[in-house]
Amino acid sequence: MSWGFLRDLLSGVNKYSTGIGRIWVAVVFIFRLLVYIAAAENIWKYEHDEFECNIKQPGCENVCFDHFFPVSHIRLWTLQLIMVSTPSLLVVFHVAYRENREKHHNQKLYKRPGQLDGGLLCTYLISLILKTGFEIVFLVLFYKLYNGFKVPRLVKCDIRPCPNTVDCYISKPTEKMIFLYFLVATSCLCIVLNLSELSYLIFK
Amino acid sequence: MDWGALHTILGGVNKHSTSIGKIWLTVLFIFRIMILVVAAERVWGDEQDDFICNTLQPGCKNVCYDHFFPISHIRLWALQLIFVSTPALLVAMHVAYRRHEKKRQFRKGDQKCEYKDIEEIRKQRFRIEGSLWWTYTSSIFFRLVFEAVFMYAFYFMYDGFRMPRLMKCNAWPCPNTVDCFVSRPTEKTVFTIFMIAVSSICILLNVAELCYLLTKFFLRRSKKAGNPKHHPNHENKEETKQNEMNELISDSCQNTVIGFS
Numbered sequence: 001m002s003w004g005f006l007r008d009l010l011s012g013v014n015k016y017s018t019g020i021g022r023i024w025v026a027v028v029f030i031f032r033l034l035v036y037i038a039a040a041e042n043i044w045k046y047e048h049d050e051f052e053c054n055i056k057q058p059g060c061e062n063v064c065f066d067h068f069f070p071v072s073h074i075r076l077w078t079l080q081l082i083m084v085s086t087p088s089l090l091v092v093f094h095v096a097y098r099e100n101r102e103k104h105h106n107q108k109l110y111k112r113p114g115q116l117d118g119g120l121l122c123t124y125l126i127s128l129i130l131k132t133g134f135e136i137v138f139l140v141l142f143y144k145l146y147n148g149f150k151v152p153r154l155v156k157c158d159i160r161p162c163p164n165t166v167d168c169y170i171s172k173p174t175e176k177m178i179f180l181y182f183l184v185a186t187s188c189l190c191i192v193l194n195l196s197e198l199s200y201l202i203f204k
Numbered sequence: 205m206d207w208g209a210l211h212t213i214l215g216g217v218n219k220h221s222t223s224i225g226k227i228w229l230t231v232l233f234i235f236r237i238m239i240l241v242v243a244a245e246r247v248w249g250d251e252q253d254d255f256i257c258n259t260l261q262p263g264c265k266n267v268c269y270d271h272f273f274p275i276s277h278i279r280l281w282a283l284q285l286i287f288v289s290t291p292a293l294l295v296a297m298h299v300a301y302r303r304h305e306k307k308r309q310f311r312k313g314d315q316k317c318e319y320k321d322i323e324e325i326r327k328q329r330f331r332i333e334g335s336l337w338w339t340y341t342s343s344i345f346f347r348l349v350f351e352a353v354f355m356y357a358f359y360f361m362y363d364g365f366r367m368p369r370l371m372k373c374n375a376w377p378c379p380n381t382v383d384c385f386v387s388r389p390t391e392k393t394v395f396t397i398f399m400i401a402v403s404s405i406c407i408l409l410n411v412a413e414l415c416y417l418l419t420k421f422f423l424r425r426s427k428k429a430g431n432p433k434h435h436p437n438h439e440n441k442e443e444t445k446q447n448e449m450n451e452l453i454s455d456s457c458q459n460t461v462i463g464f465s
Contacts (some may be wrong), residue, residue, distance in 0.1 A: 003206075022300075029209070029213075030210070031290075031294070038207065039278075043279065048267065052263050054261075054263055055262075068302070103274040153270060154263070154267075169262070169266040169267060171252060171269070171270075175274065
């Protein structure tokens, strides 16, 4: 079970999407999933090992790391990718339901099971709204958890068992910040694509 | 999802490329992506672990590493490869759009439609002319721009393409100017020069392809202007007449684009 499953799922949805929907799939595959796997994953790989505090007190580093990174950036990124891709399953299920119905009644009930009309159009619109919602929720979560999208070089920590205010150094802060901005930019692009697809379908 | 999936997507575009475009794609996959994955990633794998500074001051190593490597070579290359591959998708989307229109015509039972069935539409290879020519040429132009931008960014960030053995660092909290040693500097320099050389070859291939397309365009225009008995434009006859561009295209690549057909 890996990203290949997500890739197959999105390829399947592509068949029933509009043109803008296919551009969205391409953006998600190439600028988010591929960048995540080829580049971003390795930056955060040893983030805990490379997080260093100016103290020998055992446990202080662990506690400070946990305080400043309740959920790691990279895990939030993964969750966002999964949640944003999943509403497309609604469309796939609806098409499968239509095909099942046709088989069950043994007659042609729809012009084409994959055509975006009636109930399937509603499902598609709901999936677009959910996708946009998840994108915005995760962006807000990122912003609130990490006070913006900056990654500082130095954080000061004074949680027990650290004996006093201790300097802690984050590894590769600049590189992390560059990729976080990249994540935000692609998220916003996906939101714009979803909203334009929504207005295109509503006004068609 | 990995570079293999990108290969499948771009393989579909290959069908509609010129022969120089196919060479470019081969160079991209063998000399850049494969080298990146199989060799370069191992060389840079331990870059922060083995980056050693001559001090026991906690935090000094982290800060110095961040100062000298704002974004690692290997990540820059991965981004460069992704951005450089992407314009080819414009061509894939244009082809998919044309196929979609032909399928719509076919379904409506249009008399003008010359295809016998949908399978023929799906397998058809479009000539690079008309609006597809513009899309194809703009994709090559964007590729060139991205290559140049990334090469410049590389040169600007790392002051040339050499990896020094020793770097002197005095960023806080380092107590004074501290010697920091990079791991495998010679090997990294060799790979950097290799990747830059292959990038330059790709730029040359793109420039050659651009010139080739422009030359064919102007030749075609002068032929049209010099031939007054030009028959009414039946798309089919135009396509068969202008097959000189595609005489070099081989039939080897049969891959279809994922989701774009």
